[in-house]
Amino acid sequence: MNTAVFSYADLLAFTKGVFVHFGMSDEAAEIAAKNLILADLRGIDSHGIARLSGYIRLQKAGRANFKPNFQILHQTPSTATIDADLGLGLNSAHAGMLLAIEKAKQVGTGWVAIQNSNHFGIAAAHAILALEQDMIGFALTNASPLVTPTNGKERMLGTNPICVCFPSNHNQAFVLDMATSAAANGKLEIAQRMGKDLPPNWVQSSEGMASNNAHELKAGGALLPLGGHKGYGLASMVDILAGVLSGANYGPWVPPFVAFLNPLENLPGNGIGHFVGAMRIDAFRPAADFKQHMDNWIDRFKQTTPINENKPVLIPGELEALEAIERMKNGIPVHTLVIDSMLELVNETGLTMPSQL
């Protein structure tokens, strides 16, 4: 195993310390760290502490602002548009979601578009804030282009995830959090580390030819949209809601996450964009009724006759919720390459490296 195991609390404290060291307020660093490390807790290792040094490099390049002044540009009783002042999406989408929830309390639903932001971690981190309010949560974001539209060989869309979550009573909440590409980059990295070929229809070559090469992106290829042209449509929907509607950049103009690549010139918008929403369940029917039927929905789907008795039907978010319980108890495995990036941050900041479990 080229991983070592750390406690959730230690990774959280370390991450918060790094953000504070680079100028974030204590309160903002707490929010950013919690949202980032939630990815590691839920087993989405590509979106957690593995990205911490990337956020720091963006700040050093002047492309992320650790003391942003979030500003409401426009609002109605059920909507708002926020300028995130180049803050991290870890914070701006959180603030947007809290505003959406307040609006939903007043008029039934709340929808917030966010421009001039940076990556927001896992979409679920923001959407699930709605659950404890007996609301349905939504979180979408656009991202730098890696995906081709159907028939194209040019990278035009990000992996543009969609998260939607629904509360229930006795079951884990339904939490769908999915990239609109066939597979996100994290799954390619896993195949690279294992020296494996990819399944069909995950990537294509720079000339648009079918490929199962896990290194195809480095050779100028692209990710493919989920299931072909429908995934292209869904990724476009996310790009338009998060990018065009908010006043952020969109399509090929979304700035790259990596600090060593510069944004294009003559950008049509500001930073990257998110779109979050909250719908109060009792704006439609009593929350107790909904949650009882949601449990019935989940129970019935878990009882679907399986193809293989040992592989039951799963509910979206079920594995991630189980992983979070397991990792909270037994710790979070962190890959050696990520540990190296943490050690560099230790050298630079003078913070103490968390000890391995």
Added chain:
Amino acid sequence: MNTAVFSYADLLAFTKGVFVHFGMSDEAAEIAAKNLILADLRGIDSHGIARLSGYIRLQKAGRANFKPNFQILHQTPSTATIDADLGLGLNSAHAGMLLAIEKAKQVGTGWVAIQNSNHFGIAAAHAILALEQDMIGFALTNASPLVTPTNGKERMLGTNPICVCFPSNHNQAFVLDMATSAAANGKLEIAQRMGKDLPPNWVQSSEGMASNNAHELKAGGALLPLGGHKGYGLASMVDILAGVLSGANYGPWVPPFVAFLNPLENLPGNGIGHFVGAMRIDAFRPAADFKQHMDNWIDRFKQTTPINENKPVLIPGELEALEAIERMKNGIPVHTLVIDSMLELVNETGLTMPSQL
């Protein structure tokens, strides 16, 4: 060719006449016919006049009500839940969308869940009502179960479509209208007529085995969700918004469209369910700015470097909009089997059969 061509106006008048004959008011029949024949106009032949006799059979079976009393069960400034009184979705989703638009005018967005309904035709028919108001339109519906969740071999979900549409200035509007299954039943019927095998991952056998047999559904097999487990998640999201939130049936309990199959017993809800929404663009940013950027988005995506120079990148809804222009001008081809079903309605109603072009 086993088709004959009819004018849009004649198909519309015939359909309206049939609905009126079976008891619908003139006004309701006009709305239902327009929404149904829009499918034929846009080239979605499976959802248009081909379904007319099916709606009539549902009415005769006492499962569709042609004189419904739509009732608002619950509402807030941005939401409502409607009991459609077993009316056709062609009418109830239309009414729901008009209510959503009114709410959006007041508070920025409007969202309407509809229970106790029947099939609503193509989702786009309802969502596009938002476009002329400079709003973004959404329409979702659940449907009778044909699709298996990942790992399952039991039909649990409908083809549960998602439509979202965005206005622009000089381009055709962006209209994404997609089933959340890999392919809808209409595409299987085309393969059946042509005697062709299906692409991989469209269907599986009753035992959950991979299949490319276009007749697999009749042998007890099932449709597969778009791109695997993500499509299962999306179809579930639609089912929960349209079914669980509205108080309609959901999952395996959604009543069958065909009148010769009875609904299950002990249903958890009423009829089938829809979910529609409208977001005022100027609740987020000035509509003129948005539409200018939307044109820029569309223009840029159409210029994506294509894999094959003869197959440019298309915008969602582009082909359907072109088809509608072509068919409005030159007529709508109708399959012989559908013409037979129209002739049966002629015999029964005494209406005049439209003449072929």
